[in-house]
Amino acid sequence: MRVIIAGAGEVGRGVAAALRQERRSVALIDPNPTAINESQSLDCLLVTGSALSRDSLLRAGISDAEIIVLATNNDETNLLGCAFAKRVFSEQVGDRAALGLTTIAKIKDPAILDYSRGAGPLESWSRADHIVCASDEIVQQLAAGLLAPSIDEILPLGDTSWIAVAEVMPGSPLIGSKTGYVGEIFVGIPSIYALRVEGEKGRLTTGSEIIQEGQILVFVSRSTDQFPQITRAVGRKDDEFPSNAQVAIFGASQFGSKLANHYLSEGLNVVVIEPDLDAANELVGSPVGNSKRLDVIHGDPQDEELLRELGIDHYDIAVAALDDDNMNIAISMRAKDKGVPRTGLLLKDRALVEAVHRIGLTRPVSRRLVTVTSILKSIHMNVPGTYQVIPPIPAIISISGEVNSEHSFAGKSVKDTEKRLGARVVMVERLDETGSTTVLNPHTIDSIEVGDRIYLFLARDDLKKVEKALEN
The missing domain is CATH 3.40.50.720 (NAD(P)-binding Rossmann-like Domain)
Incomplete structure (x- = not known):
């Protein structure tokens, strides 16, 4: 099935590039010939036209589309385009409700989302299935990064946890140790789940890799309080964050x-x-x-x-x-x-x-880039949960999914679950007796239970396979 993207700016091209890496069929629509020319290298169907043109949507293959992303620079066009795309889709396939087409609208101005001062909730009238306004995520990511400036990249994972990416510096106490045994050097340090060496795009760790200077390590931290441990471990140092900054x-x-x-x-x-x-x-x-x-x-x-x-x-x-x-x-x-x-x-x-x-x-x-990631999360909502690219490790992505009784790995050990999925389980969220969510380290649990939300690292090439396993 095809994904149509209206808007061949940097966001639209970023989404298209990610989807082509997943081997999806993609069509890009833009009225600007320059933007279309800059998209030539993406191996997409390119249509010079408007998101609000029936002819443009037909040339882009709307009747075969599964998803349309409205990512132009105009919020109103993106909202109106969702309704128009569903109308054209229903005309072509005879599906009056257009249930076979998912619409996603990118919104720049968060004021539009406000219930009293804006036009929210937008989904109730715009026929947009998903509204993407990444302003909160952008601020969250920058604020988290400033807690530990020596960590190269800090990305959200769930509501309270983080992906931390850092280069191993000369003098790091981790040099010479195995990725699976860093806890013996720094008690309580987050685990390493992926790494990249120079000349590679990155790979998942098995625990047996020898840590060397210059490697890029990917940690999963359950709290910002663990950031200082990571910086010291890789041979760097940040001043303590002042309480009255x-x-x-x-x-x-x-x-x-x-x-x-x-x-x-x-x-x-x-x-x-x-x-x-x-x-x-x-x-x-x-x-x-x-x-x-x-x-x-x-x-x-x-x-x-x-x-x-x-x-x-x-x-x-x-x-x-x-x-x-x-x-x-x-x-x-x-x-x-x-x-x-x-x-x-x-x-x-x-x-x-x-x-x-x-x-x-x-x-x-x-x-x-944060907006592109938010749109990709909406595109992959067939497995409701997180979707996170890791820019320094382009071959690895993170997703999450909730475990149900139909999953073959329900009740199995973490190791068995990883083998069945072909991915690393990096974090588990589980409801306790009071109904509160507890974030668990996979190394501390005996098995994956029904109702758990598991967070995974996987090779980008394995995304379709892992998503299919999580859908069952």
């Missing part, structure tokens, strides 16, 4: 406002510097602006005198959240030069994210 955020954008709200909810003092007076006033007049621990300053984030008056060198965290990628890079680098120990920035251009990662002085998060 001072936070500077450059930009009162939707992301800057959400970051401010996040740190205020942690009990920290926050200052937001915004060059646009209207945007600064909007933040002051919002619910976030009511906090006594928030200061909003209208000014140029690159003004040296303003930064000196602010005392930026005494801040613990500085984040650049403006809409200009180049300005965000300049601001975060300047804050780092002035002695701010934890600096981060949000970027749209994924190529710039990779460049900043290589420099290694500040924590970048790609807004578009």
